[in-house]
Amino acid sequence: xxxxxxxxxxxxxxxxxxxxxxxxxxxxxxxxxxxxxxxxxxxxxxxxxxxxxxxxxxxxxxxxxxxxxxxxxxxxxxxxxxxxxxxxxxxxxxxxxxx
Numbered sequence: 099x100x101x102x103x104x105x106x107x108x109x110x111x112x113x114x115x116x117x118x119x120x121x122x123x124x125x126x127x128x129x130x131x132x133x134x135x136x137x138x139x140x141x142x143x144x145x146x147x148x149x150x151x152x153x154x155x156x157x158x159x160x161x162x163x164x165x166x167x168x169x170x171x172x173x174x175x176x177x178x179x180x181x182x183x184x185x186x187x188x189x190x191x192x193x194x195x196x197x
Contacts, residue, residue, distance in 0.1 A: 101127070101149040101150070102127040102128060102129050102149055105125050105126075105127045105147045105148065105149055106125055106127065106129060108125075108147045109123055109124075109125040109147050112145055112147070116144070116145065121144040121145065122138070122141075122142070122143045122144055122145070123143060123144065123145035123146070123147060124138045124139065124143050124145075124146055124147070125147045125148070126146060126147070126148035126149070126152045126153055126156060126162075127148065127149045127152050128149070128151075128152060135156075135161075136161050139156075139161060139162050146162070150186045150187055150190065151186060153186075153190060154186040154189060154190060157189070157190065164190070170190075170191075
């Protein structure tokens with residue numbers, strides 16, 4: 099299953115219980131409108147569900163920061179050996195570590 103499909107599925111599942119608790123989430127993947135994503139980020143969210151590439155792109159443009167992230171879960175760890183994904187994941191974790 100593609101990462102974006104999994105991300106959208108996780109968001110859908112989270113919305114079922116998160117909305118009752120007043121928790122907001124966003125799915126950052128190529129299927130979603132980037133302008134809507136940026137507006138949601140500015141308003142504040144509790145859960146970010148993202149594909150590594152899209153999260154990496156937002157970090158590069160400084161539209162999102164990891165300075166208040168408490169936990170990060172990286173799915174598809176066996177695919178980290180893919181050079182491009184390894185680079186992006188390393189940069190994402192370095193962003194968090196530099197805070």
